[in-house]
Amino acid sequence: MSQLYIIPHDHEIKLDHRIERSGHKPLLIWLTGLSGSGKSTIANALEKKLFAESYQTYILDGDNIRSGLNRDLGFDGDSRVENIRRIGEVARLFVDAGLVVITAFISPFERERELVREIIGSENYFQVFVDCPLDECEKRDVKGLYKKARSGEIKNFTGIDSPFEKPNNPDLIVDTITSSLEESVDQILNQVIKRIS
Amino acid sequence: MSQLYIIPHDHEIKLDHRIERSGHKPLLIWLTGLSGSGKSTIANALEKKLFAESYQTYILDGDNIRSGLNRDLGFDGDSRVENIRRIGEVARLFVDAGLVVITAFISPFERERELVREIIGSENYFQVFVDCPLDECEKRDVKGLYKKARSGEIKNFTGIDSPFEKPNNPDLIVDTITSSLEESVDQILNQVIKRIS
Numbered sequence: 001m002s003q004l005y006i007i008p009h010d011h012e013i014k015l016d017h018r019i020e021r022s023g024h025k026p027l028l029i030w031l032t033g034l035s036g037s038g039k040s041t042i043a044n045a046l047e048k049k050l051f052a053e054s055y056q057t058y059i060l061d062g063d064n065i066r067s068g069l070n071r072d073l074g075f076d077g078d079s080r081v082e083n084i085r086r087i088g089e090v091a092r093l094f095v096d097a098g099l100v101v102i103t104a105f106i107s108p109f110e111r112e113r114e115l116v117r118e119i120i121g122s123e124n125y126f127q128v129f130v131d132c133p134l135d136e137c138e139k140r141d142v143k144g145l146y147k148k149a150r151s152g153e154i155k156n157f158t159g160i161d162s163p164f165e166k167p168n169n170p171d172l173i174v175d176t177i178t179s180s181l182e183e184s185v186d187q188i189l190n191q192v193i194k195r196i197s
Numbered sequence: 198m199s200q201l202y203i204i205p206h207d208h209e210i211k212l213d214h215r216i217e218r219s220g221h222k223p224l225l226i227w228l229t230g231l232s233g234s235g236k237s238t239i240a241n242a243l244e245k246k247l248f249a250e251s252y253q254t255y256i257l258d259g260d261n262i263r264s265g266l267n268r269d270l271g272f273d274g275d276s277r278v279e280n281i282r283r284i285g286e287v288a289r290l291f292v293d294a295g296l297v298v299i300t301a302f303i304s305p306f307e308r309e310r311e312l313v314r315e316i317i318g319s320e321n322y323f324q325v326f327v328d329c330p331l332d333e334c335e336k337r338d339v340k341g342l343y344k345k346a347r348s349g350e351i352k353n354f355t356g357i358d359s360p361f362e363k364p365n366n367p368d369l370i371v372d373t374i375t376s377s378l379e380e381s382v383d384q385i386l387n388q389v390i391k392r393i394s
Binding site: 010011012013017021044047048051054056057058059060063064068069072082086089090092093094096097099119 | 207208209210214218241244245248251253254255256257260261265266269279283286287289290291293294296316
């Protein structure tokens with residue numbers, strides 16, 4: 001049985017109906033940056049503000065993805081690409097359901113970030129580079145991961161023995177050294193609200 | 198890097214907040230049955246009614262899953278199990294986001310339907326057996342698939358050369374021979390509304 005045998009059913013409730021109901025458009029807000037750069041903290045604070053303003057929101061991050069959908073994937077190169085592909089596909093479903101989805105994944109490779117853009121469509125994609133120098137992330141080392149990467153206990157750790165490719169064309173860069181959390185969130189909100197209104 | 202290194206972040210917006218906002222609980226309504234039994238038609242009509250009554254809803258079916266998230270999977274035994282596992286995990290995310298999710302997949306094996314129940318939790322799972330005899334499904338043959346299965350053009354087709362295990366303990370059975378579409382949908386709604394109110 002091939003893809004040919006999947007005959008589309010026309011769903012009568014479409015995105016337009018959902019937008020009319022909720023009063024806002026969907027969007028994928030894709031945060032990319034080093035471990036410790038502040039992605040998850042920003043995602044959480046951003047969702048709080050959006051939710052408080054009555055937007056329908058959801059966060060996808062390692063916490064709910066790696067423990068469920070992607071529990072079968074490791075951290076080698078192929079698995080990391082498949083990890084991001086699946087997240088992009090799940091985000092596409094949430095966007096189709098009308099939600100504002102915020103993701104917090106290192107996503108170090110330009111090609112995987114561009115794959116997500118293709119999956120979701122440029123009009124639904126807002127990429128934020130959460131910029132923080134490696135030495136600062138390593139100094140913070142909130143999760144103790146850099147120490148483990150330096151000692152060799154963790155392999156293929158982004159920034160240490162695996163590269164982070166800076167985004168070529170992010171929709172926004174937030175600098176978590178010069179900006180406070182609140183400032184970073186407001187910078188994102190200013191752009192995002194225009195996109196979803 | 199292992200699962201140990203995924204440190205949970207506490208999302209401040211939790212399901213309780215979403216329920217308070219929407220006024221209803223989430224639920225996974227899992228339709229199981231032969232190809233041609235009426236699952237997708239029921240799913241669509243059910244969503245229309247729920248949406249009209251202001252519930253937040255979404256349908257997962259072959260149309261949006263096989264063309265995206267699960268495009269890498271074939272139709273052999275292992276792939277079919279992985280197909281259902283991923284759908285269960287995606288449904289779990291939607292349920293966590295507060296939505297009423299309706300799925301329309303043949304899902305012929307009890308063990309995979311039970312896997313979904315484990316993933317989503319019994320309290321969030323409502324299984325509907327869309328019951329229609331094989332000869333009637335084959336007579337309808339809306340998609341022309343039975344004919345192709347009989348001729349051998351499609352292999353491993355449920356009901357022909359792959360078994361359908363009737364659910365051991367469905368929450369509801371709808372009989373699409375004796376019930377009209379509207380009656381079937383109303384039977385489901387009667388039970389579901391109690392669960393999500």
